[in-house]
Amino acid sequence: MALIQCVDCGVEVSDQADACLNCGRRNTAQATHQQRGDRGFGTIVASLIGLLALLVSGYTAWVQRQQVRAQVWPNIVVGYSDEDRLLAVMNKGVGPALVRSVQVLVDGKPQPNWRHVFDALGLPAVVWRQSALNANVLAPNEQLKFMSIESPADYAQFRQAAGSRFDLHICFCSTLNECWLHSGQNVTTARVEERAACSVPATEQFGD
Numbered sequence: 001m002a003l004i005q006c007v008d009c010g011v012e013v014s015d016q017a018d019a020c021l022n023c024g025r026r027n028t029a030q031a032t033h034q035q036r037g038d039r040g041f042g043t044i045v046a047s048l049i050g051l052l053a054l055l056v057s058g059y060t061a062w063v064q065r066q067q068v069r070a071q072v073w074p075n076i077v078v079g080y081s082d083e084d085r086l087l088a089v090m091n092k093g094v095g096p097a098l099v100r101s102v103q104v105l106v107d108g109k110p111q112p113n114w115r116h117v118f119d120a121l122g123l124p125a126v127v128w129r130q131s132a133l134n135a136n137v138l139a140p141n142e143q144l145k146f147m148s149i150e151s152p153a154d155y156a157q158f159r160q161a162a163g164s165r166f167d168l169h170i171c172f173c174s175t176l177n178e179c180w181l182h183s184g185q186n187v188t189t190a191r192v193e194e195r196a197a198c199s200v201p202a203t204e205q206f207g208d
Contacts, residue, residue, distance in 0.1 A: 086148035091138035100198035171198035
């Protein structure tokens with residue numbers, strides 16, 4: 001605290017006083033100090049309001065994205081139909097599944113096509129039918145007959161020979177370009193892992 005002279009009457013007054021005690025003139029130094037304090041407080045409040053608005057906007061955008069994700073989420077399921085003698089791939093999600101890469105493996109080794117799969121399993125005489133899965137788009141609840149075998153006897157041999165030797169890897173993405181890798185030949189052994197992208201060398205992809 002300091003003493004200053006009143007500009008009207010010359011009496012010394014505190015620089016913290018609102019007005020001169022002798023003549024009543026308003027203390028301009030104190031008024032200026034209060035104005036600066038008010039401006040500083042207003043700046044802080046405005047900054048806090050701006051930060052709060054930014055946080056609310058970010059949270060709202062995150063919630064909206066989660067809602068969109070839920071609306072376009074695909075879910076690939078693989079399974080056998082022993083009655084129809086086929087291996088089927090189905091999209092059980094609510095959004096389309098964009099199939100980016102397919103690998104069919106026997107003993108951990110990628111096979112280029114079904115002929116090589118059956119040969120690797122020791123079943124060279126199998127007669128089969130197939131549908132293209134690689135680079136395909138499966139709509140919600142759409143089922144694709146990936147491979148079917150004509151003969152019941154051949155199908156039984158395939159199921160027995162496949163066992164743990166046969167594996168199927170399907171990398172698929174949503175329309176938001178979020179990707180997953182499905183591994184396994186049926187529902188009970190399936191594993192689904194989220195992936196940043198479907199990066200499989202062309203030489204290792206299945207040519208269906």
